[in-house]
Amino acid sequence: MSFKRNKRIRFLGKILFVLYIAFIIYFLIFSDWYGRTGEMEEYHYNLVLFKEIKRFWNYRDQVGMFAMFTNLFGNVIIFMPFGFFMPMASRYRSFFSTVFYSFGLSLCVETFQLITKVGSFDVDDLLLNTIGGLAGYVMFVVCAAVRRRYVNRKKDCYRRR
Structure with a gap:
């Protein structure tokens, strides 16, 4: 695959990643779903x-x-796209980076919900969100392997000619 095409794919990944982050912030913090319409009287955690x-x-x-x-x-x-787009948009493509950043984003969201009394802080959500990020990473690895295999087969066809 050419350098320019790789660069375009990476740029697209960055755009999708930023759009996803904007969506997740809106959905998890400001959306009207699940009692997020107003501030609660007491903390729920x-x-x-x-x-x-x-x-x-x-x-x-x-x-x-x-x-x-x-x-x-x-x-x-909801965290699967994060695990998919994060390695596509960044230089940190490892399993551990994805787990760390998925947990970190989830912790930020949960802490924000606790402090603002919008939603509730739940350690189970931390676990489930991190698992979602990890599942997205697995999808990224599988897609990258399929893409590499396709590109290598295409190169082999041109070499044989």
Whole structure:
């Protein structure tokens, strides 16, 4: 693949990454979903790992499947683009960098929610968001391997001619 094409792909990755960060900040902090319409009177937080995950799973019939799905899988899904675009847009492409930055962004969001009393601080969200970032990174690695294989096959075809 040519240098110019690599540069264009990297630039596109940076643009998508910035758009994703803007979206995630809006969605997780300012969106009207899940009680974020106004400031709460008191702090809500969970510092016990797996407490909210177990609660949503055990009471899935009472809270509804949609609420259970959005809490458990939504927190994973919303951070998958971060894990995908971060290595595409930056020089830090390692597994550990992705885990570190996914956890860091999630911690910033959760802390902001706690301080502003918009939403709640939940260690389960930290775990699920980090898992989502990691899943996005795995998707990036698979896509990069498929792209490299395609490019190498294309080069081999031109060499044989």
